[in-house]
Amino acid sequence: xxxxxxxxxxxxxxxxxxxxxxxxxxxxxxxxxxxxxxxxxxxxxxxxxxxxxxxxxxxxxxxxxxxxxxxxxxxxxxxxxxxxxxxxxxxxxxxxxxxxxxxxxxxxxxxxxxxxxxxxxxxxxxxxxxxxxxxxxxxxxxxxxxxxxxxxxxxxxxxxxxxxxxxxxxxxxxxxxxxxx
Numbered sequence: 174x175x176x177x178x179x180x181x182x183x184x185x186x187x188x189x190x191x192x193x194x195x196x197x198x199x200x201x202x203x204x205x206x207x208x209x210x211x212x213x214x215x216x217x218x219x220x221x222x223x224x225x226x227x228x229x230x231x232x233x234x235x236x237x238x239x240x241x242x243x244x245x246x247x248x249x250x251x252x253x254x255x256x257x258x259x260x261x262x263x264x265x266x267x268x269x270x271x272x273x274x275x276x277x278x279x280x281x282x283x284x285x286x287x288x289x290x291x292x293x294x295x296x297x298x299x300x301x302x303x304x305x306x307x308x309x310x311x312x313x314x315x316x317x318x319x320x321x322x323x324x325x326x327x328x329x330x331x332x333x334x335x336x337x338x339x340x341x342x343x344x345x346x347x348x349x350x351x352x353x354x
Contacts, residue, residue: 261286263306265293273297283309289321304329304354306343312350321345327354 265281273279274297281293290309295302308321322344329337339354 263291263293267295270295270297270302271300275299278305306354308345308350311345329354 263284263286267279267281276296276298278294278296281295283290283292285291289311292307292309294305294307296305304327306325306327311321323342325339325341325343327337327339327341329339341354
């Protein structure tokens with residue numbers, strides 16, 4: 174009978190060892206699940222912070238601000254559609270216009286107003302002359318990032334007193350960075 178008891182003891186020992194292994198594996202699994210749960214909670218907290226930052230960015234985008242250097246050109250609040258604007262004067266003298274090369278654009282000097290580069294240009298075709306006001310900053314952009322809405326008053330003065338006055342509203346963007354007068 175002692176042989177059966179030894180066999181039973183051996184089986185009980187193996188069963189106890191197997192049970193201890195299963196218990197250890199279950200404890201290890203519980204620890205892994207606990208770690209995963211803690212990591213998920215940490216990730217959830219990070220996600221909340223990221224969402225808060227994205228919401229803040231969205232709020233900033235709702236109020237479009239175009240800043241170049243330290244000057245604000247305009248601010249448009251999409252909710253109220255109110256605009257704060259600034260104005261400037263450009264003056265350029267093109268001399269002997271009828272003597273310059275035919276069918277070619279001539280560029281005036283670049284002027285910076287509120288951090289944006291502007292330029293006056295003219296074109297002569299026989300006796301006809303065209304002028305352009307160019308937003309050089311937008312002209313050189315490869316993508317559409319902003320729009321500048323303007324109200325222009327152009328005065329073209331000539332020696333023969335055939336002066337011309339034009340008032341026009343224009344929108345400058347990366348697709349159309351000039352206004353022809």
